[in-house]
Amino acid sequence: MADIHLHQVHKRFDDFVAVRDSTFDIKDGEFFVMLGPSGCGKTTTLRMIAGLELPTSGQILLDGEEVTHNPASQRDIAFVFQLFALYPHMNVRKNIGFPLVSQGTPRGEIKQRVEETARLLRIDHLLDSRVSGLSSGDRQRVALGRAIVRRPKAFLMDEPLGALDAEFRELMCEELRLLHNRIGATTVYVTHDQIEAMSMADRIAVMNQAEVLQIGPPAEVYARPATLFVANFIGSPAMNFLEGEGGLPSGAAAVRVKGGEIAVPRLHEELKAKRAVVGVRPEHISIREDGALRGSVFGVEYMGTRQLVTVDTEAGRLKVRAPNTLRVSDGENVSLSFNASRLVVFDGETEAAVRSDLYSEAAHG
Known part of the structure; x- marks a missing residue:
């Protein structure tokens, strides 16, 4: 060949x-x-x-x-x-x-x-x-x-x-x-x-x-998607996106969004854009009592061993992949916790992923 x-x-x-x-x-x-x-x-x-x-x-x-x-x-x-x-x-x-x-x-x-x-x-x-x-x-x-x-x-x-x-x-x-x-x-x-x-x-x-x-x-x-398009195109359901603040310095490890602050992998470059976007997969969000964001359950889809819970927050509507043992119902107020090490920060203007500890992990195996 x-x-x-x-x-x-x-x-x-x-x-x-x-x-x-x-x-x-x-x-x-x-x-x-x-x-x-x-x-x-x-x-x-x-x-x-x-x-x-x-x-x-x-x-x-x-x-x-x-x-x-x-x-x-x-x-x-x-x-x-x-x-x-x-x-x-x-x-x-x-x-x-x-x-x-x-x-x-x-x-x-x-x-x-x-x-x-x-x-x-x-x-x-x-x-x-x-x-x-x-x-x-x-x-x-x-x-x-x-x-x-x-x-x-x-x-x-x-x-x-x-x-x-x-x-x-x-x-x-x-x-x-x-x-x-x-x-x-x-x-x-x-x-x-x-x-x-x-x-x-x-x-x-x-x-x-x-x-x-x-x-x-x-x-x-x-x-580790390289751009917002890749993050949105790959995955079913697609990655969740939260609008954050721009002007993040190199070394920043959190992004402020409406309703709270989200911990992210430490950034390796300065983000000068006016708009930051935080991307998180549904399986990297969990429903817990001490979460970073609060919201209201919009809907629950049963998917066998897992369920897909849709939650409306101040930062936007988020999809959460949760175990089917979790009991939540429409309209219930819940708290969301994020797996900080798996989140991706994107430059809202160029739509490129910002280099962070998450991407360093890929480079070093």
């Missing part, structure tokens, strides 16, 4: 910038997910890696070789689309083997590789079936098989599970990750679904408005 390197890759369509000066590496054998809302530039980036779009400027390297202006046919890459793009007049065997037929591979080798691939995907019993009669999950496996059988340097997948229902999508997430582990492929996967990204990725690149905002392992992106 191969590593992939993008350096200052930029793509413009007339006056519209689809991808702005992206630079990042995808490691050999890595499952790399590009995550973001529709129109953020993730699919355009994937198409440039594939050679289906040429960048306006910048460089793309595949396995150390520059392929920036090479057409797709000259890049050893397999592409899997959301729509399966199978040949309906062919059976499963012929669909999977078609790329090898096009390359002039000997018939005996085609048969062997198609059967090996079908066994890997657990569709060997369907080899002589017509694709038109298959379920969505099996058709997606056939599309994957057609990509795998070539043994390319990298697999590029553009929302391949988007057409499946929720149950199949969850199953295929597990199977795709297991398949990746078995074949050791370099995989670049595009999705707008954070659950897919968090469950499958070795690393995630979060994109918005043509820019890559943060790249890192799922746990790091979740716990």
Whole structure:
């Protein structure tokens, strides 16, 4: 397989910038997910890696070789689309083997590789079936098989599970990750679904408005978001945000908000902005008698072993992930306590996270 390197890759369509000066590496054998809302530039980036779009400027390297202006046919890459793009007049065997037929591979080798691939995907019993009669999950496996059988340097997948229902999508997430582990492929996967990204990725690149905002392992992106957008986009429910005061000095370990003061990880830089924003995940708030903020319960959602409690405070409406043993009811006055070591302070003007002890912890493992 191969590593992939993008350096200052930029793509413009007339006056519209689809991808702005992206630079990042995808490691050999890595499952790399590009995550973001529709129109953020993730699919355009994937198409440039594939050679289906040429960048306006910048460089793309595949396995150390520059392929920036090479057409797709000259890049050893397999592409899997959301729509399966199978040949309906062919059976499963012929669909999977078609790329090898096009390359002039000997018939005996085609048969062997198609059967090996079908066994890997657990569709060997369907080899002589017509694709038109298959379920969505099996058709997606056939599309994957057609990509795998070539043994390319990298697999590029553009929302391949988007057409499946929720149950199949969850199953295929597990199977795709297991398949990746078995074949050791370099995989670049595009999705707008954070659950897919968090469950499958070795690393995630979060994109918005043509820019890559943060790249890192799922746990790091979740716990230490680089921007307000990343913090809000990752997590279900999203991170809570409290408006605080600006002008915080370096070394500050608390932020004043309406209704109280919130302890935060010690800041490593001065915040000169007029507005600070404190971000806190629902699981880092607890309902206790001696909390920093008081509020009124707006609603309670039962979620099995946990419950999601919505609390209205002077600083805003907050979501709290609480144990299901906690008994609270709508309208009840409660006190909220915050896990200070897990909170993130953002610059309200630039929307970037302020360096703090929380981010130093990441740097030192």
